[in-house]
Amino acid sequence: MQLNDLMRVSVRQVIRHRRRYMGVVLAIALGVAGFLNIVTMSREVKNNFNENLDLIGGVTVLRIYFDNQRSYRPQWFREQTLTALKRLDGVKELSLTAARHGQKSNFKGQHFAFMVLAVDEGFWQVRNFWPLTGKLFGLDAVNAHTRECVIGAELAKRMFGDTQVSGTDLEINLEIYRISGGLGGVTDSGLANSVFLPLTTAADRFPGRLLADRLYLRCATWDDVGAVAAAIPGIVKSFQSPEELHVEVAWEALKRVQLLAWWIEFLIYLATSATFLLGGVGIWNVMMAAVTSRTREIGLKKAMGAEDRDILAQFLSEALCLSVGAALLGAGIGRILMEILGYVIESRPPENLFFFGVTLAFVFAVVIGVGAGLYPSIRASRMEVVSAIRYE
Amino acid sequence: MNKSASSSPGNGALIRVTDLCKTYDNGVDLIQVLRNINFKVYPGEIMAIMGPSGSGKSTLLFILGIFLHPSSGSYFLGGQDVLSLDRNAQAEFRRNRVGFVFQSCDLLENSTVYENLEFPLIYAGVDRQDRPERIAVALERVNLGHRIHHSSNRLSGGERQRVAVARALVNQPQVILADEPTGQLDRSHGHSILDHFSEIVSDGKTAIIVVTHDPEIAAGCTRISSIRDGVLYEQ
Ligand SMILES: Nc1ncnc2c1ncn2[C@@H]1O[C@H](COP(=O)(O)OP(=O)(O)O)[C@@H](O)[C@H]1O
Numbered sequence: 001m002q003l004n005d006l007m008r009v010s011v012r013q014v015i016r017h018r019r020r021y022m023g024v025v026l027a028i029a030l031g032v033a034g035f036l037n038i039v040t041m042s043r044e045v046k047n048n049f050n051e052n053l054d055l056i057g058g059v060t061v062l063r064i065y066f067d068n069q070r071s072y073r074p075q076w077f078r079e080q081t082l083t084a085l086k087r088l089d090g091v092k093e094l095s096l097t098a099a100r101h102g103q104k105s106n107f108k109g110q111h112f113a114f115m116v117l118a119v120d121e122g123f124w125q126v127r128n129f130w131p132l133t134g135k136l137f138g139l140d141a142v143n144a145h146t147r148e149c150v151i152g153a154e155l156a157k158r159m160f161g162d163t164q165v166s167g168t169d170l171e172i173n174l175e176i177y178r179i180s181g182g183l184g185g186v187t188d189s190g191l192a193n194s195v196f197l198p199l200t201t202a203a204d205r206f207p208g209r210l211l212a213d214r215l216y217l218r219c220a221t222w223d224d225v226g227a228v229a230a231a232i233p234g235i236v237k238s239f240q241s242p243e244e245l246h247v248e249v250a251w252e253a254l255k256r257v258q259l260l261a262w263w264i265e266f267l268i269y270l271a272t273s274a275t276f277l278l279g280g281v282g283i284w285n286v287m288m289a290a291v292t293s294r295t296r297e298i299g300l301k302k303a304m305g306a307e308d309r310d311i312l313a314q315f316l317s318e319a320l321c322l323s324v325g326a327a328l329l330g331a332g333i334g335r336i337l338m339e340i341l342g343y344v345i346e347s348r349p350p351e352n353l354f355f356f357g358v359t360l361a362f363v364f365a366v367v368i369g370v371g372a373g374l375y376p377s378i379r380a381s382r383m384e385v386v387s388a389i390r391y392e
Numbered sequence: 393m394n395k396s397a398s399s400s401p402g403n404g405a406l407i408r409v410t411d412l413c414k415t416y417d418n419g420v421d422l423i424q425v426l427r428n429i430n431f432k433v434y435p436g437e438i439m440a441i442m443g444p445s446g447s448g449k450s451t452l453l454f455i456l457g458i459f460l461h462p463s464s465g466s467y468f469l470g471g472q473d474v475l476s477l478d479r480n481a482q483a484e485f486r487r488n489r490v491g492f493v494f495q496s497c498d499l500l501e502n503s504t505v506y507e508n509l510e511f512p513l514i515y516a517g518v519d520r521q522d523r524p525e526r527i528a529v530a531l532e533r534v535n536l537g538h539r540i541h542h543s544s545n546r547l548s549g550g551e552r553q554r555v556a557v558a559r560a561l562v563n564q565p566q567v568i569l570a571d572e573p574t575g576q577l578d579r580s581h582g583h584s585i586l587d588h589f590s591e592i593v594s595d596g597k598t599a600i601i602v603v604t605h606d607p608e609i610a611a612g613c614t615r616i617s618s619i620r621d622g623v624l625y626e627q
């Protein structure tokens with residue numbers, strides 16, 4: 001029997017009996033679609049979690065600092081160290097800061113003391129802060145050393161009785177800065193009572209040397225945190241003394257988030273493999289039923305001169321048609337889901353990951369088709385003509 | 393009718409059956425259906441087999457088509473010891489040397505007439521572009537050319553029977569074994585099938601064995617025999 005005849009006859013058979021096969025095909029197709037979405041989207045979804053949910057995303061932020069109170073020589077982060085850290089695998093972004101405690105301001109005859117945090121343009125993004133009012137200064141301000149500041153909401157209330165203070169002037173150490181915005185998204189009361197200046201501006205204006213000794217680093221996903229944290233001391237050491245360097249990770253929270261994510265992923269994989277397994281059992285059942293209900297057809301074909309292997313090939317290729325057809329359908333559905341999900345979370349997985357998933361799904365499909373279809377096909381091929389013909 | 397073939401010497405026989413016996417074992421007792429059947433069939437002959445129902449006519453035809461093995465005896469077709477063939481050679485034999493029309497006129501369900509006739513050609517390895525021509529010729533022989541793309545489920549009983557005959561013809565076998573092929577046909581169609589059979593054997597190379605209940609059909613054959621109590625009688 002020629003291959004093109006075999007394919008034609010099998011496809012025709014499957015299409016004509018589509019109602020009998022629909023359930024199995026759909027089950028496998030959905031399994032494939034789910035599988036493709038896990039393969040392609042899980043990293044994207046994690047990334048997205050990371051950005052949108054501070055609660056979960058917070059565990060991917062590392063605080064790295066030199067404890068200059070204990071250090072004999074003052075330490076700060078060098079340019080090369082920062083560049084090397086940025087290039088580290090799994091690092092998404094980082095922000096350099098310096099803190100000055102006990103800064104003073106005079107407003108309407110009252111004295112206020114607070115911390116000034118000198119930060120770079122990436123700070124808001126890394127810490128997931130957003131403007132409560134006005135705007136948070138960016139790269140322009142940092143490059144231009146402008147005299148503007150962002151004020152913590154609590155401090156603003158204490159001083160001005162209101163958070164709508166953008167545009168007003170704030171005096172710090174007898175110098176005037178324009179308030180560009182109020183800071184939101186802060187749970188830490190220390191930060192809510194602080195003033196934020198561009199790093200460059202603070203370096204210019206404040207007496208003495210400004211020690212940029214704090215670094216906030218955000219990892220791409222929580223799976224990267226461990227490796228990144230472990231690599232940091234080595235990288236720092238290759239450019240400067242790592243004396244009194246501290247790397248702070250929210251290990252407990254990280255573990256909880258990771259465990260949760262692991263369970264979710266595990267359950268999805270479990271569901272997927274269950275679908276595949278059920279698909280296999282389904283194909284087995286459907287093919288066994290087909291062999292029984294098509295006994296006469298088998299007998300007739302043998303009477304027309306079909307060899308055992310012709311019958312075997314036909315049933316096997318029908319099983320393959322089912323599973324591979326289901327995989328094809330699943331790839332289509334999976335692609336659509338992926339597009340929708342990608343649109344929702346505004347992020348696209350790399351195309352080759354999709355093709356990798358599709359290839360894997362097709363390999364699975366062939367394995368299922370052959371694995372579940374072989375025994376029924378062998379039974380069909382071994383049937384004796386006369387018992388098939390006299391079968392009622 | 394071409395009777396000259398039957399009078400030719402015995403070693404020109406197409407089919408030679410000797411001392412053929414068949415006993416069914418239904419689990420309770422042994423049923424001896426065929427006892428010491430002996431006959432020869434020559435090219436150009438149409439042999440009618442008659443007999444009451446349950447006498448073993450279908451059993452004999454199944455043995456001749458090697459769907460069933462006899463309990464003992466020998467069976468040669470064209471000098472070949474048919475009973476010694478292995479499984480694949482049996483398939484080859486069914487595909488190229490005999491055409492079978494079943495009593496129940498089985499067609500492949502949910503398939504067109506064309507597809508029914510195509511399978512024997514597929515199994516025989518006939519090229520795809522040569523198939524339509526041969527299928528059309530076979531269907532013309534049973535006057536069903538106009539039904540070629542009909543679904544087998546929508547044919548009348550008589551049409552099914554004619555399609556089954558056409559399917560037996562399509563591979564141009566040496567022997568056609570037909571189990572009551574005219575059972576459901578009206579008189580004129582029954583006779584036209586018989587005319588086609590006569591036309592087929594007139595090439596002097598083919599033989600046909602027809603099981604029938606209809607004495608008129610039997611009378612149109614070149615030979616009539618009947619089975620009674622497991623024994624074959626020539627008339
Ligand atoms: N597989 C079988 N097992 C036991 N008995 C059978 C079997 N097949 C047929 N028979 C019996 O053999 C006899 C001959 O059957 P069959 O050849 O179909 O007769 P016919 O075609 O002449 O009507 C019947 O009595 C039938 O019941």
Ligand SMILES: [Mg+2]
Binds near residue numbers: 449495571
């Ligand atoms: Mg019968």
